[in-house]
Amino acid sequence: MxxxxxxxxxxxxxxxxxxxxxxxxxxxxxxxxxxxxxxxxxxxTATPAALDTFLRQEWGGRLIQGWTEGPHGGWMDWPTQLGDQIGRVALGAAAGQTVVADSTTVLFYKLVRAAAAAGHAEGRDEIVCDTDNFPTDRFVLEGIAAETGLTLRWIETDPASGITPDQVRAAVGPRTALATFSHVAYRSGHLADAAAITRVVHDAGALVLFDLSHSAGSVELELDAWGVDLAVGCCYKYLNGGPGAPAFAYLATRHQGTHPQALRQPVQGWMGHADPFAMGQGYQPDPGIRQLISGTPPIVAMVPVRVGLDQLERAxxxxxxxxxxxxxxxxxxxxxxxxxxxxxxxxxxxxxxxxxxxxxxxxxxxxxxxxxxxxxxxxxxxxxxxxxxxxxxxxxxxxxxxxxxxxxxxxxxxxxx
Structure with missing residues (x-):
């Protein structure tokens, strides 16, 4: 043949x-x-029509009322609504753990800072990452280390083979607050053993964060089953959300609200408040996944994301x-x-x-x-x-x-x- x-x-x-x-x-x-x-x-092909409908009927037709009403519910609920859909169709994550907001870089920063703060409270002052991780992840980590005094422990990885559980095991320890890696290496396409790496990191008493930008919508993920703590990823690759589409973040339920392992992200904006319209003094984070939202969500940019997710769910x-x-x-x-x-x-x-x-x-x-x-x-x-x-x-x-x-x-x- x-x-x-x-x-x-x-x-x-x-x-x-x-x-x-x-x-x-x-x-x-x-x-x-x-x-x-x-x-x-x-x-x-459905994206232009969806955008036109949104512009004419939802934004143009409802104006400010669109925040609380509409065919998909009010815009206030879109970050968690689309987050739940991503969790369901692409991440292996139960509802209430994924949110759509910001860019991958911003969400990565929020989660790393939250994990680092939790680790600091336990006397942990190191973050483990590999040298061939995606540049934005490495750059954010360098910035966080500079502003907090944390130590970065780098794992030298072969771009053709990617990060392995044995390499992680040799790098993590009692000082590790967080270990973070890409699930699929951006350069080589190597698929990391996320389940095994998560076990290794947890055995060291630390948290694990995976960048799923080259995974979501292409490979099967089981974040809940693997026990992953944190994850981020973009929506403009295999999810077809368009250039500059908002990203998603996953925060396991055990790290939310009043749970003993709860984390608190550092960018305290009004949309992440427990009652955004209270307009009162003092910040009280939402007890659920909404705590990861800071400013007004990019609603228009979420329209193509919804179209892409609907297709993935059907497939x-x-x-x-x-x-x-x-x-x-x-x-x-x-x-x-x-x-x-x-x-x-x-x-x-x-x-x-x-x-x-x-x-x-x-x-x-x-x-x-x-x-x-x-x-x-x-x-x-x-x-x-x-x-x-x-x-x-x-x-x-x-x-x-x-x-x-x-x-x-x-x-x-x-x-x-």
């Missing part, structure tokens, strides 16, 4: 293929192969994960057959259970090759120093699209070797 025949057969047998028609595929006619869904998902995360594994397997097979003879290597784990929804290919000239691919309508992305990432979004990416992109890459590397 040729690669073309295999791609066609996989597309024909794909139970998620009808969902591809729900995307605005014709909006970018010059793009013939979009392989960057792990950076920015495509818009859905089912198990089916999405199955196709994600099939897509990455197909891409790796193509890389071995078509690209390896031209000096291209793979920086992503071969085992399906050890990788997320994207694969990374390496060659020294891939920065220039990426630019050439873009001129041909093939859109992956580049990550320093020498990696091209193929981000394969299961709901919008076809196997034929993957083949088209890899064939274009093969043509370029053959000519430039």
């Amino acid at each position: 040729t690669h073309t025949q295999r791609a066609a057969a996989l597309d024909a047998a794909d139970p998620l293929a009808p969902h591809r028609d729900e995307f605005l595929l014709d909006a970018a006619p010059a793009v013939t192969s979009y392989l960057d869904g792990n950076s920015l998902g495509r818009p859905l 089912g995360i198990a089916a999405v994960r199955a196709k994600s594994t099939a897509l990455t397997t197909f891409a790796l097979d193509l890389a071995d057959d078509l690209l390896a003879p031209h000096g291209v290597t793979v920086a992503t784990p071969r085992e399906p259970e050890a990788r997320g929804g994207h694969i990374t290919l390496r060659r020294s000239d891939f920065r220039d090759v990426t630019a050439e691919l873009w001129t041909r309508g093939v859109v992956p992305d580049f990550r320093t120093p020498d990696g091209i990432r193929l981000g394969l979004a299961p709901l919008s990416t076809s196997f034929t699209e993957v083949l088209h992109g890899v064939l274009a890459l093969q043509e370029i590397v053959e000519a430039t070797r």
